[in-house]
Amino acid sequence: MRVGIFAGLTVLATLIGGTALAAPPQDWYGTYAYHEALGRDGMGAGAATFIDQRLTLGPKACRLTAQGYQQDTDIRCTTTPRGDGLQISFVSFGDGRVENQYGVRLYRPGQPLLLLTRQGGALTTTWQGYQPAMKGAPSGTFFHKTR
Numbered sequence: 001m002r003v004g005i006f007a008g009l010t011v012l013a014t015l016i017g018g019t020a021l022a023a024p025p026q027d028w029y030g031t032y033a034y035h036e037a038l039g040r041d042g043m044g045a046g047a048a049t050f051i052d053q054r055l056t057l058g059p060k061a062c063r064l065t066a067q068g069y070q071q072d073t074d075i076r077c078t079t080t081p082r083g084d085g086l087q088i089s090f091v092s093f094g095d096g097r098v099e100n101q102y103g104v105r106l107y108r109p110g111q112p113l114l115l116l117t118r119q120g121g122a123l124t125t126t127w128q129g130y131q132p133a134m135k136g137a138p139s140g141t142f143f144h145k146t147r
Helices: 001-018
Strands: 031-038 048-058 062-067 072-082 086-091 113-119 122-129
Touching: 062 086, 072 113
Parallel strands: none
Antiparallel strands: 031 048, 048 062, 062 072, 072 086, 086 113, 113 122
């Protein structure tokens, strides 16, 4: 009985802590970045706008962040191997809630956000529940491994 309670508490602590329940395969560990250029604001004459998106994968972490022009997002995620790819799914926002800072539920827990696949030397991103600011192609070479 004590073992069952301990196991349940361990799973609960893992969920609350935002740690992915299933770590990605070790060859996926690292930081991936996508610098999304949005063009210029102010009818093309203003400052260049961008969003830096970063995906961090490790033995106890899956985190997707987006910071830049009108964007400050922190998502806790989980990973699931899918053939030669890795499915990234929503767990919660960085504060542990499933609603964003405005109280809006954008994703449901377990919802696929994006799929990364390796094709030759390239990393292909297939957008799912999570979308870049400039909606365009549903898949392509966006993220690249930085470390």
